Amino acid sequence: MPAITNHLPTEELQALDAAHHMHPFTANRELGDKGVRVITRANGVMLYDSEGNEVIDGMSGLWNVNIGYGREELAEVAARQMRELPYYNTFFQTTHVPAIALAAKLNELSPETMNGVFFASGGSEANDTNIRMVRTFWELKRKPNKKIFISRRNAYHGSSVGSGSLGGMAAMHAQGGLPIPGIHHIGQPNWWSEGGDKTPEQFGLDCALELEQAIRELGEDNIAAFIAEPIQGAGGVIVPPSTYWPEIQNICDAHDILFIADEVITGFGRTGNWFGSETMDIYPDIITFAKGVSSGYQPIGGSLVSEELTVLLGESEFQHGYTYSGHPVAAAVALENLRIMEEENIIGHVRDVAGPYLKQKWEALTDHPLVGEASIVGLMASIALTPNKENRAAFASDPGTVGLICRERSFANNLIMRHVGDRMVIAPPLVITTEEIDMMMERIWKTLDETESFLKTNDLLKSRA
Ligand code: PXG
DSSP states (O other): OOOOOGGGHHHHHHHHHHOOOOOOSSSSHHHHHHHOOOEEEBBTTTTEEOOOOOOETTHHHHHHHOBOOOOOOHHHHHHHHHHHHHHSSSSSSOOOHHHHHHHHHHHHOOOTTTTEEEESHHHHHHHHHHHHHHHHHEEEEETTTTOOEEETTTOOOOSSSSHHSSSOHHHHHHHOOOOOSTTEEEEOOOHHHHHHTTTHHHHHHHHHHHHHHHHHHOOGGEEEEEEEEBSSSTOBOOOTTTTTTHHHHHHHHTTOOEEEEEEEEEETTTTTOOOOOHHHTTOOEEEEEEEGGGSSSSSOOOEEHHHHHHHHHTOOOOOOOOOOTTTTHHHHHHHHHHHHHHTTTTHHHHIIHHHHHHHHHHHGGGGSEEEEEEEEEEEEEEEEEEEEEETTTOOOOTTHHHHHHHHHHHHHTTTTTTETTTEEEEOOTOOOOOOHHHHHHHHHHHHHHHHHHHHHTOOOBBBBO
């Protein structure tokens, strides 16, 4: 039996949405005028809208529905847990079985150096926890001046005041007085857009050395941590040159600062390992996680922390927590999600089947006249659209104009593909089959062809001077 709202005609749903629903990261009046798409159900990698269209979800929801839609087991576990214990807190000397079991499971799956876990309801909350936790850690170590976080431009670490400040999104910082003090941003290893005449290797090294320089300028005694996504997700699936991470790791090792890997997107199989830190061969002190831990079936996230932090922070009361830290239903669903991922060897599927298959098809996109660079790790991938791949030119139009056109064509072709500026991004559910990859690629080629003709017709195929 579908939900009652599914019986309303699409226009009525759209009108109600336009009247009362304030969407995240959206110009709401414009969307209201255009008419929002109403998603009514989903199965596997497919979404269905209120008009009956079947759409390939090339973004796994918002990079989170890793095991795909429609898994009955997760619904059953949620219902069972709601009947048995829908909620209890973990603040006042109590705990419950789902939180215990999930903490233990995460300890088992995460890199050897991780030990404790502090739960939150998503990535923004978890990164806010990290700010408070890391500063408290240094206070306990009697180094209270170590307060500054070094992050990167164009990073995404969430949308709350703290996590939005950690992030490096210029458009977000332009509103409401962000970033808060004590956050320092360095460059991102985006060779395609920013590498100039350097080789990718030289550029990657130079970007890493910006961290060394920032530490020197700000003073090691004032720096709490460096935070970064192993592969920038919302920033456009920027895969750093091979020289970048080894040098960053060396710099973190050589200085008395903590290293936080924000694995909200790269965690739980996305890159072909449980964590992107394994794929990129990096050794963080803290891992931020969310999204894929529950495949988005319930909101849950948190911070995995090294033994040293776990022990020291455990010596006294850390004045921090959320009502929903370790929520029993969310924890039970996450556990079931992880059980399925293990039992069905979904990570093996990414690493050995879907990942390599998509990589071959994805890299062939550079044969298209509009596509400059094609980047892919596991099942996260991007292409840079360009009017001239020889000199990696940007379009003459405002950044994002062409990307938006391409995204609109993609939607019209029943494929959800995201744009970040003039880069196109996909991150399909990890269970995607090779047949579904073929179907997705067919829609991508069609979308690119249609975008190219649109640009030609509208005189937009021009390079910025
Ligand atoms: N860290 C990273 C690396 C993320 O990608 C967050 C933290 C924040 O998580 P929550 O659960 O608070 O949203 C994220 C979230 C996009 C997009 O359009 C990406 C995210 C969120 C919303 C939109 O790519 N990533």
